[in-house]
Amino acid sequence: MKILIVEDDLALSDVISFTLRRAGFDIITAHDGLAALTMWEQHLPDLVVLDLNLPKLDGLAVCKRIRAQADTPIIMLSVRSSDEAIVQGLELGADDYMVKPFSPSQLVARIRAVLRRVGATLTPSSELMVGTLQLDRSRNEAQCLGQAAIRLTPLEVRLLEALMLNAGQVLSTDGLIDTVWGVEGGDRTMLKQLVYRLRTKIEPDPTQPIYIETIPGVGYAFINAKSAKG
Amino acid sequence: MKILIVEDDLALSDVISFTLRRAGFDIITAHDGLAALTMWEQHLPDLVVLDLNLPKLDGLAVCKRIRAQADTPIIMLSVRSSDEAIVQGLELGADDYMVKPFSPSQLVARIRAVLRRVGATLTPSSELMVGTLQLDRSRNEAQCLGQAAIRLTPLEVRLLEALMLNAGQVLSTDGLIDTVWGVEGGDRTMLKQLVYRLRTKIEPDPTQPIYIETIPGVGYAFINAKSAKG
DNA sequence: GTTCCGTGTTACCATGTTGTTACCGCGCCA
DNA sequence: TGGCGCGGTAACAACATGGTAACACGGAAC
Incomplete structure (x- = not known):
């Protein structure tokens, strides 16, 4: 199960990577919006953990681009906790939205919840x-x-x-x-x-x-x- | 698109019902755990909004029972904001977990996100x-x-x-x-x-x-x- | 290198859509 | 009675849109 982490804060990115690896996921990372799209295209991960505040290309834009092409589950991260921000994120196609700071264990649980739902739904048939x-x-x-x-x-x-x-x-x-x-x-x-x-x-x-x-x-x-x- | 709301606080239940009805959903309600299961069996809703703190039968138990029988999406509500509570809820099979108090608009957005993932077509009929x-x-x-x-x-x-x-x-x-x-x-x-x-x-x-x-x-x-x- | 295929570009035509102008008839009121 | 405003009708021009076709470009295959 491959997960792409897009987060420009390197320390946080490392923490997340570590936690998710320990939870048994394959992790790849990107630190800005453009790199994120490149990584996504190259690796086609099973899920994307996407920070919204990114250099080069905004997280919302990244989400839009991914959604335009595929149905890959996306979990958004952001310091913005306002209702409008959350609603906007979800309406853009995110599967979940977590407000920073958050606990790694909760992220894992939410990832599992989303993947469980996808697994139950997605027809693997091409x-x-x-x-x-x-x-x-x-x-x-x-x-x-x-x-x-x-x-x-x-x-x-x-x-x-x-x-x-x-x-x-x-x-x-x-x-x-x-x-x-x-x-x-x-x-x-x-x-x-x-x-x-x-x-x-x-x-x-x-x-x-x-x-x-x-x-x-x-x-x-x-x-x-x-x-x-x- | 039928949604079952399980919430013992009648005022809150009304607020949620009102908001979701306005968002175009069919709403049915239950105010305790046993009633929730009955309603669920009778109506087989497309999604359940489930408070955890319920009389007669605990929300987690309700979730377990539903999950034992079907894959109906469940969004949990609770005042408990601790990590353990959230992780436990999600691991029990919830698709999302919202901490009270929350805004109705965010609930609508999260419901839509889950339903979208499930593949439900929620074209608000043009x-x-x-x-x-x-x-x-x-x-x-x-x-x-x-x-x-x-x-x-x-x-x-x-x-x-x-x-x-x-x-x-x-x-x-x-x-x-x-x-x-x-x-x-x-x-x-x-x-x-x-x-x-x-x-x-x-x-x-x-x-x-x-x-x-x-x-x-x-x-x-x-x-x-x-x-x-x- | 040459060929082939997928793709982008340009062009043309028919049709559909919208904006413009004009005319007709009617009721109103001086 | 004769203008005047209003609404319905009509014809037409300007423009947008969709279908079709031919061709140019670039990369992959041979």
Whole structure:
């Protein structure tokens, strides 16, 4: 179980590392926001302990970037104990928020609680099936009920995954851009390109999509689900 | 999204209920440990907010019993702020632990964080229904009782939303202009344009509106409601 | 090096959306 | 009776958006 600790106070970082190692976790560390993102991408840890007050890139920004790409559990640390700060942190996607100073043992307990919940929930399978369409994330392939598998590019997988994970819901253009390219990444032109390319691959008739619906002025939605609205 | 609140302090229980209801949750309550278990079995809520200091059956015991049967998320409340207490609570299977006193808004944020992790879709329903007309804000569509959905433009959605949210009331021309275009945005000509276009889309007979009524010299009102709001 | 693939860029067209102007009819009031 | 303000209707221009296509670039594979 690998944990990334992002904390610029070296002494505190050491204390946390020590405690968590003793609790049986694999620990990697970063001391500023940019390094954190690099480490995260390279190691893909199972959980991130994230200080908010960081040099180079703010902790909230780091959280946003990680959330744009993955669902890695995040526990925030901060001296800010105000309600607004905590609510903001949680709404940005954190799983827990601890106010400094805190006791290492409580951190361990909270990490375990979050990981327990993730373990109970997360499907380790790299496959995702909605309606008649199946996406295999590890092989970069989509398959349509008995038909031959279709090879997808990494970006196409990201897009299709985002849409399928939120099947039936409308995802905004900007949100999708963030999800696929990360904040500061793409633009509308590239998104429509990507949607077009994906459609030509997976739609039987791209002019009349049965999977990816356009909601003009808003975004796109994955359909073909029995959506079970009610 | 149904939440069971277990809290013996009736005043606090009411405050929490009120806040969570306002946040859009379905609330059921219990005021002692045994009642909590009964309620839990009968209603199988999506999450439990559990005070630890309870009559009849201790909160920790309640937690244990629930955990023995199911994986329902649990957020513990307690005046005990010691590390041992928190660690014990989390190790017993709680997903989060909040020390009293706490702010309602933080509780809402933490509930959302846990539910998000569990994978619950808590889309606060982007739909708005008044009388026989239904507006889907996320899809920019209006639907009239069984008939096909009608695609609306963003501005039309803004206008219709304003009218429907205040169904039965008269909204002034200037107020509507502000709502739709923002201060410094539109003029009367554009509003009447927009009303006209909206009417041609949603009214069966635009010359005799059944939804959008004109109040000359004042503004517009959404009708077709059994108004009688309770 | 050459080829191929994934990606980014530019361009074009059709359509949809919004802003503008104009005209009509009606009730009001001098 | 004749302006005047108001609201409904219409036509049109300006602009934004989405789909399509062709091409350029860079890195990986051969």
